[in-house]
Amino acid sequence: xxxxxxxxxxxxxxxxxxxxxxxxxxxxxxxxxxxxxxxxxxxxxxxxxxxxxxxxxxxxxxxxxxxxxxxxxxxxxxxxxxxxxxxxxxxxxxxxxxxxxxxxxxxxxxxxxxxxxxxxxxxxxxxxxxxxxxxxxxxxxxxxxxxxxxxxxxxxxxxxxxxxxxxxxxxxxxxxxxxxxxxxxxxxxxxxxxxxxxxxxxxxxxxxxxxxxxxxxxxxxxxxxxxxxxxxxxxxxxxxxxxxxxxxxxx
Numbered sequence: 001x002x003x004x005x006x007x008x009x010x011x012x013x014x015x016x017x018x019x020x021x022x023x024x025x026x027x028x029x030x031x032x033x034x035x036x037x038x039x040x041x042x043x044x045x046x047x048x049x050x051x052x053x054x055x056x057x058x059x060x061x062x063x064x065x066x067x068x069x070x071x072x073x074x075x076x077x078x079x080x081x082x083x084x085x086x087x088x089x090x091x092x093x094x095x096x097x098x099x100x101x102x103x104x105x106x107x108x109x110x111x112x113x114x115x116x117x118x119x120x121x122x123x124x125x126x127x128x129x130x131x132x133x134x135x136x137x138x139x140x141x142x143x144x145x146x147x148x149x150x151x152x153x154x155x156x157x158x159x160x161x162x163x164x165x166x167x168x169x170x171x172x173x174x175x176x177x178x179x180x181x182x183x184x185x186x187x188x189x190x191x192x193x194x195x196x197x198x199x200x201x202x203x204x205x206x207x208x209x210x211x212x213x214x215x216x217x218x219x220x221x222x223x224x225x226x227x228x229x230x231x232x233x234x235x236x237x238x239x240x241x242x243x244x245x246x247x248x249x250x251x
Contacts, residue, residue, distance in 0.1 A: 003250045004214050004242070005045035005221035006235055007199060008228045010035060012051045012081070015065060017229065030229060033069055039228065040073045042235040045250060047073060048169070048223060050101065050128075051081025063095045070096020078126050078169075084109075089116055093124070101169055103128035104142040107149065107156065110163055117164025126199075127165040129157060131186065132173040138186050145173050153186060154193060161194045168194065169223065172202035177226065179205025187217035199223050207233060207241050214247050 010017050010032050017032045036047055049069065051062055066079050079092050080101025089100045100120075106113050106127050116125045130145050131138045131153040138153040149156075157168055170190055172183035182203040191198045197220035200213045204224035213219045227233040239249045 001248055002220070003045075003248050004219075005199075006043075006210070006238060006249070007046045007048055007221050007223040008035070008039040008044050008235070009048045009050060009201065009223050009225045010069075011225060012049060012062060012065070015062060032065060033072060035229065036069045037072050039235065040075055043239060043251070044075060044235050045221070046076040046078065048078045048101070049080070049097075051079075063091055066092060066095040066097060080126070080128055080169075085112075086115055086119060089120060093120065097124075099124045099126050099167070101126040101128045103130065106160065106165075107140065107142055107151075110159060113160055113163040113165055117166070122164050122166035122196075125165050126167045126169050127157075127160040128169040128171065129153060129160070130171045130173055133183075133186075141173060154189060157190050157194055161196050165196060167197045167199065169199045169201060171223075172200075175203030176201075178203055179209075179227065181205065181209045182213040182217055182219070182222070184212055184217035187213060187219050191218035191220070197221060204233075207238055210238060211242060211245050211247060214242070 012032060017030050017035055039047060070077055076098045078099040078101050079097035083100055083102045084105040092100050130141045132141055140149045140151045140153060140156050175183050180203055182200045187200045199221040200217055200219035201223040204227050210222050213222050239251055242249045
């Protein structure tokens with residue numbers, strides 16, 4: 001069995017790390033480079049960098065900042081935000097990203113997933129899927145959670161994987177920033193229906209929440225932001241406790 005991964009996330013706006021609740025009420029969380037270095041030292045398995053306003057602002061990801069962070073860390077680095085073409089992907093890989101996350105552009109142009117996987121390999125294609133529960137179903141949202149679609153989370157995930165996605169970054173907008181726990185039911189459903197790793201995102205507040213998303217949610221990795229940014233949970237302490245609960249992690 002592969003080790004479960006702990007992944008801090010740097011949500012970037014105007015060059016600074018920010019964090020909100022339900023994708024809103026963003027507040028400053030610190031310098032991206034300093035946080036990246038800290039997480040690397042604390043034992044993070046990977047790092048995710050998301051330029052969260054790039055798509056809505058109709059601009060490209062902050063590649064200069066990506067380059068600076070990549071030069072300071074030695075763990076896998078996923079970058080996303082404003083990616084809409086193979087040229088964008090190539091530029092980010094050259095800037096130091098190991099994997100590239102696509103979200104809105106992939107939904108609007110699913111063929112981009114296939115083209116990315118064909119040119120760069122599925123291992124570097126991370127499809128981000130932002131979801132919200134309405135009625136009796138989880139629906140996909142675009143543009144940083146601003147635009148609702150009529151496609152369900154499971155349907156779009158299956159489609160993305162069939163096209164060549166090597167990993168799914170599943171973010172529950174309902175849980176985002178609440179610190180009330182991950183959305184384990186939908187995470188489990190997605191994880192059991194695709195044959196690629198699923199990263200659960202949204203809701204981390206306690207070490208128990210991480211334990212639950214791995215055992216109940218069947219996630220391959222757990223992504224979190226504010227609990228790490230504001231020193232509420234230290235990654236090394238988290239991993240030691242998960243190991244004590246017989247969850248396989250890399251110490």
